[in-house]
Amino acid sequence: MSAPNPILVEVSRGDMVESYHRGAAAVVRANGQLVVAWGDVERAVYARSAIKPLQALALVETGAADRFRLGDEEIALACASHGGESAHIECVTRWLARVGLNPEDLECGPHLPLNEQAAAELLRAGALVSRLHNNCSGKHAGFLTTALHLGEPTRGYLNADHPVQRYWQQVLADMARADLTQAPVGVDGCGIPVRGLSLRETATAMARLADPTGLTATRAAAARAVVRAMIKAPFMVAGSGRFCTEVIRHAPVPLVVKTGAEGVFTAALPGKGLGIALKIDDGAARAAAVAIGAILISIGALDGAVRDRLADHLQPPVSNRTGLIIGHMRPAAAWLPHGISL
Amino acid sequence: MSAPNPILVEVSRGDMVESYHRGAAAVVRANGQLVVAWGDVERAVYARSAIKPLQALALVETGAADRFRLGDEEIALACASHGGESAHIECVTRWLARVGLNPEDLECGPHLPLNEQAAAELLRAGALVSRLHNNCSGKHAGFLTTALHLGEPTRGYLNADHPVQRYWQQVLADMARADLTQAPVGVDGCGIPVRGLSLRETATAMARLADPTGLTATRAAAARAVVRAMIKAPFMVAGSGRFCTEVIRHAPVPLVVKTGAEGVFTAALPGKGLGIALKIDDGAARAAAVAIGAILISIGALDGAVRDRLADHLQPPVSNRTGLIIGHMRPAAAWLPHGISL
Numbered sequence: 120m121s122a123p124n125p126i127l128v129e130v131s132r133g134d135m136v137e138s139y140h141r142g143a144a145a146v147v148r149a150n151g152q153l154v155v156a157w158g159d160v161e162r163a164v165y166a167r168s169a170i171k172p173l174q175a176l177a178l179v180e181t182g183a184a185d186r187f188r189l190g191d192e193e194i195a196l197a198c199a200s201h202g203g204e205s206a207h208i209e210c211v212t213r214w215l216a217r218v219g220l221n222p223e224d225l226e227c228g229p230h231l232p233l234n235e236q237a238a239a240e241l242l243r244a245g246a247l248v249s250r251l252h253n254n255c256s257g258k259h260a261g262f263l264t265t266a267l268h269l270g271e272p273t274r275g276y277l278n279a280d281h282p283v284q285r286y287w288q289q290v291l292a293d294m295a296r297a298d299l300t301q302a303p304v305g306v307d308g309c310g311i312p313v314r315g316l317s318l319r320e321t322a323t324a325m326a327r328l329a330d331p332t333g334l335t336a337t338r339a340a341a342a343r344a345v346v347r348a349m350i351k352a353p354f355m356v357a358g359s360g361r362f363c364t365e366v367i368r369h370a371p372v373p374l375v376v377k378t379g380a381e382g383v384f385t386a387a388l389p390g391k392g393l394g395i396a397l398k399i400d401d402g403a404a405r406a407a408a409v410a411i412g413a414i415l416i417s418i419g420a421l422d423g424a425v426r427d428r429l430a431d432h433l434q435p436p437v438s439n440r441t442g443l444i445i446g447h448m449r450p451a452a453a454w455l456p457h458g459i460s461l
Numbered sequence: 462m463s464a465p466n467p468i469l470v471e472v473s474r475g476d477m478v479e480s481y482h483r484g485a486a487a488v489v490r491a492n493g494q495l496v497v498a499w500g501d502v503e504r505a506v507y508a509r510s511a512i513k514p515l516q517a518l519a520l521v522e523t524g525a526a527d528r529f530r531l532g533d534e535e536i537a538l539a540c541a542s543h544g545g546e547s548a549h550i551e552c553v554t555r556w557l558a559r560v561g562l563n564p565e566d567l568e569c570g571p572h573l574p575l576n577e578q579a580a581a582e583l584l585r586a587g588a589l590v591s592r593l594h595n596n597c598s599g600k601h602a603g604f605l606t607t608a609l610h611l612g613e614p615t616r617g618y619l620n621a622d623h624p625v626q627r628y629w630q631q632v633l634a635d636m637a638r639a640d641l642t643q644a645p646v647g648v649d650g651c652g653i654p655v656r657g658l659s660l661r662e663t664a665t666a667m668a669r670l671a672d673p674t675g676l677t678a679t680r681a682a683a684a685r686a687v688v689r690a691m692i693k694a695p696f697m698v699a700g701s702g703r704f705c706t707e708v709i710r711h712a713p714v715p716l717v718v719k720t721g722a723e724g725v726f727t728a729a730l731p732g733k734g735l736g737i738a739l740k741i742d743d744g745a746a747r748a749a750a751v752a753i754g755a756i757l758i759s760i761g762a763l764d765g766a767v768r769d770r771l772a773d774h775l776q777p778p779v780s781n782r783t784g785l786i787i788g789h790m791r792p793a794a795a796w797l798p799h800g801i802s803l
Contacts, residue, residue, distance in 0.1 A: 123465040123483075130723075130744065133647025135657055137507055138723050138744030141465075141483070165479055228782030242584035253782060305475025306787040315477055381472075381480050401743040402472065402480030440570030440595060445648040 124158030127399065127413075127454055128406040130437065132446035139451065140406035142382065144397035144414060146459070147322035149330035151296060154393065155459050156319070163303050163315030164398045169379030171258050172198045172345050172387070173294055173324055177287040178261040180341035183268035187218050194348035195355035196257025200378060202358030203232025203241075203252040210355065211256045218264050225250040225259045226277045227309035234358050255309040257355070262311075279304075279312040288314065290338075294324035308380055318396045321385065326394030329387035346389060349375040362408045362432050366415070369425050376411055378404065384411035388420055391461065405448060408432065413450035417459045466500030469741065469755075469796055470748040472779065474788035481793065482748035484724065486739035486756060488801070489664035491672035493638060496735065497801050498661070505645050505657030506740045511721030513600050514540045514687050514729070515636055515666055519629040520603040522683035525610035529560050536690035537697035538599025542720060544700030545574025545583075545594040552697065553598045560606050567592040567601045568619045569651040576700050597651040599697070604653075621646075621654040630656065632680075636666035650722055660738045663727065668736030671729035688731060691717040704750045704774050708757070711767050718753055720746065726753035730762055733803065747790060750774065755792035759801045 128140040143158030153160070175197040178184050184194060193214050201207040215221055229248045231238040241248065250256060259276075262283050266273045271282045278284065292299045295316055303315035316324075328346060331339035349356050353367035356377070366376050376386045382399030384407040395414055399406045412433040415421045426433060437446035470482040485500030495502070517539040520526050526536060535556050543549040557563055571590045573580040583590065592598060601618075604625050608615045613624045620626065634641045637658055645657035658666075670688060673681035691698050695709035698719070708718050718728045724741030726749040737756055741748040754775040757763045768775060779788035 132507060132723075133655075134645035135505060135647070137647070138742065140743050163477060165474060226783070228784060230782050239584050242581050243587060245585060303476035305477070305479070306781060306785060308781045310781060310783045310785070313475070381474075399743075400480065401482050401741075401745055401748070403743055403745065406743070439648060439650045439652060440572050441568070441652045442570060443648060443652070 121159050121162075124400055125454060126451040127157070127410045128448060129451045130446060130448050132437065137446065140399045140401060140403050142397055142399040142406065142410060143318055144395065144410065145318040145322040146393055146395050146414065146418065147319060147326045149326040149333060149392050149394070151323050153319060154461060157454070160318040163317060164321070164383065165305055165307075165313045165315055165381070166321045166385065166396065167307060167313065167379035167381060167383050168200045168255065169377045169383040169385040169396070170291065170321065170324070171200070172328060172349065172375060172377055173291055174258060174287045175261055175345050176290050176294070176338065176341045177283065178265050179344050180290075180338050181265055181268055181286070183265045184344070186268055187264055189214070189264070191348040191351040192355050193257070193260075194345060195352035197261035198345060198349055198377065199257045199356045200233070200254040201257060201355065202234030202237060202361060203254065204234050204237045204358050206354065207257070207358065208251050211251050211260050214260050215263070218267055220263055220273065222249055222251050224263055224273055225253070225256055227253040227255050227259045229253060253309060259309065277310045284312060291316070291324065294327050295320040296323055318398060321396035322394040324394065325385045325387045325396060326392065329389045329394055330392035346373070346375055346387060365429055365432055366412070369428055370415075370420060371422050371425055372420055374415070374420055376415070378407065380404075382407045384408065386411060386415065391418070391420070393418065405435070409435065409448050409450060413455050417455050418461060463501050463504075466742055467796060468793040469499070469752045470790060471793045472788060472790050474779065479788065482741045482743060482745050484739055484741040484748065484752060485660055486737065486752065487660040487664040488735055488737050488756065488760065489661060489668045491668040491675060491734050491736070493665050495661060496803060499796070502660040505659060506663070506725065507647055507649075507655045507657055507723070508663045508727065508738065509649060509655065509721035509723060509725050510542045510597065511719045511725040511727040511738070512633065512663065512666070513542070514670060514691065514717060514719055515633055516600060516629045517603055517687050518632050518636070518680065518683045519625065520607050521686050522632075522680050523607055523610055523628070525607045526686070528610055529606055531556070531606070533690040533693040534697050535599070535602075536687060537694035539603035540687060540691055540719065541599045541698045542575070542596040543599060543697065544576030544579060544703060545596065546576050546579045546700050548696065549599070549700065550593050553593050553602050556602050557605070560609055562605055562609075562615065564591055564593050566605055566615055567595070567598055569595040569597050569601045571595060595651060601651065619652045626654060630654075633658075633666065636669050637662040638665055660740060663738035664736040666736065667727045667729045667738060668734065671731045671736055672734035688715070688717055688729060707771055707774055708754070711770055712757075712762060713764050713767055714762055716757070716762055718757070720749065722746075724749045726750065728753055728757065730760075733760065733762070735760065747777070751777065751790050751792060755797050759797050760803060
């Protein structure tokens, strides 16, 4: 193992820092130029749900989205780790019905809605948890729709050798300019195969999503459609009070951010032509959000007014069971002392 | 900041380690001798709920437990981060009634039971979440009972200058042989004041709980009563399927282990006269359990049969939403390669 990654985020309680999170991050231009890196950005990481916007390219560039008249809400849901709130469930339900499928065709497992209120309401109503509530159900609806469009079987669409999985993995390899043939293989929370890429490669793919000028016309159009959908329908990307939704909605410049399990976060900034990818070593989601927020501030993507508005996301207070604020999560004092010059 | 703490726990997915956790740990004898240390064991940490067994000493040594005829179950609950299952709630309810108090006297906030099934049942039944469900409600019942016994007001028992808080903090200072006057101050999740102690000091206090021969007769009896209660009523310490309950119940030697928020774990081993304290830097509970398990194995406190039985706690599989095991949490390969010689 190389030198330890730097401390990116500190969690204070009262007089002292109680816990802290190390990690690595890369900010990259569409031509692959590394603008800035912290820690080891060459180690392979699974980007998990943070690359759903790249997975959604397959849905759009194959023509599946156009053929089934999917709008910004559906495309945003294909990029989402949604909260399982009623608007999310209704949209996925309508989408599946439109393409002639039903919730049982989703091969992601069921789980309680990520949104706590939605989960509590479901339990109070005595309703069953379904695959629609899986935060990835929009992505899976996207895979199913792509399979239908390509004339492939929908059943078994999770398998590594299914044409839909092979298709988006090729998209990922192209976008990241990465050789996936030797990349580590794993299985994601929702069942799809995942490959380990470096943060530099992952950020490169996000930068090309942001600035698709070097891509084929078809893929460039798909990239613009995916970014536009996330910006037009940010609620569908996550949900009530969630970091991704709030940052996309309130950022003063067009940008997308996307969380992934085990402490991954990505961003794509069309105006600046930049992609960002980071991973917290220990997998903590709480730290990944604070870290991507700090980088966005540092590169000038979030101004003062938005920083005030999003303060509870950017430097979240730590509250206890009695409702008292007893600490804060903050970017580490020794990290990012000044703005990044681009 | 001193050198980074070592990697104690790795979380794999498929072909590679996806996330990893650094931390520090101390194994100490009752005379304060450091048997072994990993990482920085002198940095102050809040031991959080991992020192509830030390807080419970106040309940016993003042005579409050005897006066109100508390049994092993109540004393174990005073040491607990319980799951809010019916047996826990019923026992705290009976206890409060016996001393003439009711749930509203608890000043910890309410939260849904830690036990997922208990939480779901509560929601399905349309019942209200109460302070009884707070995982610390047994500890708070202990504070209230101690206040009653000492003739102090029960109201405001959470405040730093309340005699009950001052009493147990003095117990902690004595047991840990620590000077708390300069120690960092914070507020715990349940509202009580907490002080930062080093892992060496925390482990010293746990070692003296395990081997109380150097304590006053009253405190030594209290220490034995607390350890006995946790061993006799391990379900009350945590609950169904929980690490603390299962390890205490199945260990081939008498021992207690106790989890604390933000990645802390302690253990006390009466037969060996040892105390253990560890903290995962990033606060991850999942890693703290694996790390304390690895140390217990390493010092010979868990034999082969128990290790098989507790395999899902000691090296927990990582499952996805489809039920597939896609990885494992394990002690880091480079840590603890051999047993510790005592």
